[in-house]
Amino acid sequence: MAPELPARVRLSRSGLTATLEHDSITESGVVLTIGAAEQSHVEAQDPAFLLHDYLRRMRSVLTALEASRGQSARTALHLGAGAMTLPRWLLVTWPGIEQTVVDYEPELVAFVLEHLPMAPPPRSIVADAAEALSTSLRDAQFELLVIDLFNSAQAPPHLTEPAFFRQALAAVRSPGTLLMNFGDDADLTFARRLVASVLAAADGCSSRMLLSAPHEVMSGSAEGNLMLAVDSAGFADAEVRRIRAAGPHPGDALSGQELEQWLDDEDVCATRT
DSSP: OOOOOOEEEEOTTTOOEEEEEEOSSSTTEEEEEETTEEEEEEETTOTTOOOSHHHHHHHHHHHHHHHHHSOOOSEEEEESOTTOHHHHHHHHHSTTOEEEEEESOTTHHHHHHHHSOOSSOOEEEESOHHHHHHTTTTTOOEEEEEEOOOSSTTSOGGGSSHHHHHHHHHTEEEEEEEEEEEEEOTTOHHHHHHHHHHHHHTTTOGGGEEEEEEHHHHTTSSOEEEEEEEETTOOOHHHHHHHHHHSOSSEEEEETHHHHHHHHOTTTGGGOO
16 A cells, blocks of 8 residues: 655754655655655565665675575664665565664654554664664674765764774674665765775774775766675675676775775776776
């Protein structure tokens, strides 16, 4: 049954309005907008469908690791709820997965689930992401941890520093994977600083990390979103090749020395084929 939209709620902490409305791109698509910014797209009748590039890149990582290692995550923590597009995909792809979502806005998760239900719904925690990791989720561990908190250099500083990423990585059970979505302008200044912070939190082990984005974003010729993965076991060469092949295309996936070179060299992606 299609949700009755548009629907709106005022978010008490930010003072912004969250809106759910039908989009004009797909048959049953619903868009969550907070303020003037689009946050999420959900295909209401087909949660397995992922519209946005960064979500497809997350899917490529998860499916490649599952195929390589013969196991999927059974527990997941999402820092940043949005319309819970990825939790919906996980639920239909890996039935039985136990999921927890953390969001700063007290009204958001209940509002989204009222109009776009999930069965079973995830456990919901209202808190700042760093606060949640150090209080209600202290000592908790998950096989998958997803960070989807910011889309630009306006991100809260305490959520972009190595200390926060150490907290997050400590919550990833071994074997396990951390996935992060973030955006930047074409100069990639914020993106490089953020990836360097994660690398520091991962003790400089670049083989545990994989960065994926459209070619024009990775090369710094266009603004957009990037996806960063950190895996407790590290990415084998065959897994990197599988992730690259899975796309989306055109794009790239950098790990190990190639990722280190990208951090130091603005033109590294422009020279790749």
